Amino acid sequence: MAARQAAQGGRQDELVIWMRPEQASVGRPAERSRAEITAAAVELADREGLDAVSMRRVAAALGTGAASLYRYVATRDDLLDLMTDSTAAEYELAAPTGDWHADLLAVAAQARRIMLRHPWLPALVVTRPTLGPQGVDLLEHVLDALADHPASAARKLEAFAMLNAVTAQFVQHEVSTTDAASLRQAVYLQHVAAAGHHPRIAALMTSPGVPDEAAPPSADDHFRAVAGRVLTGVLS
Amino acid sequence: MAARQAAQGGRQDELVIWMRPEQASVGRPAERSRAEITAAAVELADREGLDAVSMRRVAAALGTGAASLYRYVATRDDLLDLMTDSTAAEYELAAPTGDWHADLLAVAAQARRIMLRHPWLPALVVTRPTLGPQGVDLLEHVLDALADHPASAARKLEAFAMLNAVTAQFVQHEVSTTDAASLRQAVYLQHVAAAGHHPRIAALMTSPGVPDEAAPPSADDHFRAVAGRVLTGVLS
DNA sequence: TACCTTTCGCGTACAGTGTTCGCGAACGAC
DNA sequence: GTCGTTCGCGAACACTGTACGCGAAAGGTA
Known part of the structure; x- marks a missing residue:
C-alpha cells in the first residue's frame, strides 16, 4: 500500500475516450454524464459557432464550473470528438436495398442534412476524422450496403x-455563400477579373450563376448530382 | 478638417487583405513586409505545427513585438490567408498540353506534394478556402487546361x-497514419471488431493492408488513381 | 452508527492567447 | 526646422485550456 499512483487513479490517457469508463462504480455518484455535456456543447455550437464552445461556456450552460467538466472529459479535443460522434446518431439507417449506389447516395444526402443542421460539423469531420460508437455503426451500414460490390475493402x-x-466541402461552401468572408472573396475576384489578366476567370464572372439549364437545380438535386458523380468515379 | 476618422486613417477592414495597400507612401517607411512575416509564419508552422503560429511567436521569430505585426495584418486569420496563398506560389505550371485529364492530374500531384511539405495546409485549405493572387493564378491555369472541355463553367x-x-483529405490521412491520435483510433477499431457486432468492420481489420495487388502501390500512384477517378467522375 | 475509502464538484491559479491603446521615435516633404 | 504621418511596440484587457488540491458526499463494512 506504499507505492500508489496519484489521486486520479492511474487514468489511461493513451486510450480513446470511448474506451475509458464514463464513471466509477464506487464513491460519490456523478451529477452529470458525457451525453449531457455533449448535448450542451452541440447546442452551443449550433447557436454561436464552434469558437463559442469553450470549457467555461459549456460549463456555464450546465450551471457548473469549468473544472468540473474534466471529470468527464480529459481535454477539449475529447469533447469535440464526442460532439462529432453524437451527430452520427442522427442518421436514420434503413436496411440496404441491394442498390448500393442509391443506398450510399441516401447516406450522403443525410450527411448533408446533418451538416446543415450543425454548420460546425464539416470543419471537425475534415480536420479530425473520428469514429466513435455511432460513427462505427454508420461505417458498418455503409460496408453492408457495399457487401456485394466487387471492390477491395480498402x-x-x-x-x-x-x-x-x-459532402463536408459541399456543405461548407453551401453554408458560407452569404457570410462576410465570402462576400469579401467575391469582391476580390471581381477586382481580379477587372484587372485584365486572368481572362478565364473574367469569363467565369460574366457567365450566369448556375447555368446548367434555364432553371437552376435545387441545392439538394445539385448535391445529389455531385455526390453521385464522385461515387461512380471512386467505385468504378 | 474637423470630422476625421481615428488615427489609423480609416482602415477598410471590410476588404480582403490583398486589396488593402501593403504600406503607405508617406511617413516613416516600414521595417518589414507582409512577405517576410508570411515566410516566418510558414516556417514556424512547418517546424512546429499550426498551433505554434501565434502572433507573439511569429513576432519573436522576426525579432520584434507582437503588436508590430498588426501594422501589416489586421488579424491572425489574415495571416493564415497569406500563408495559404503563399504556398500556391510553389506550383510549377507548365502550359496546357491539350490533355485536360493529364494536366489536372499533374496539378493535383503537385498539390499533394506541396501539402506534404506543409502538413498544416490541408486543414487551412478545407476550413478557409481562400484565393489570393497566387491562388487566382492557379485557378486560371486550371480553367485554361479545361478550355476545350464542354462542361459548364460552374x-x-x-x-x-x-x-x-x-487532395487535402488524402494528404491528411497520409500524414496522420502514424501520429498518436490515429494509433488510438486503430486500437478502438480493433476493440470494436473484437466486440462481435460490426462483422463488416471486423472483416476489414483481418484483411491485408492495401491488398489491391500483391505489391501495394506507392503512395504517389495510389493518389493518382484516386484523384483520377474523382476527376473522371466530376467531369463526365 | 461510525468509520474509511473513493470519487465528485469546483475555486483558484498559471501560462498562454488575440487584440487595442497610446506614446515616443523616425522619416519625407516643405 | 517644422509639420504631418506612419511605424514600433510596451502595457493592458478579456479570454483561453488545463493542473492542483481541498471539502463535501456517497457507498461499503464493522
Missing part, C-alpha cells in the same frame, strides 16, 4: 472517406 | 473545389 473505405470529404 | 469550378478537397 477501396470501399476510401469511398467512404471521399464521400465524407466531398 | 462544373469546372466544382471540379477544382472537389479536387482540392479530395
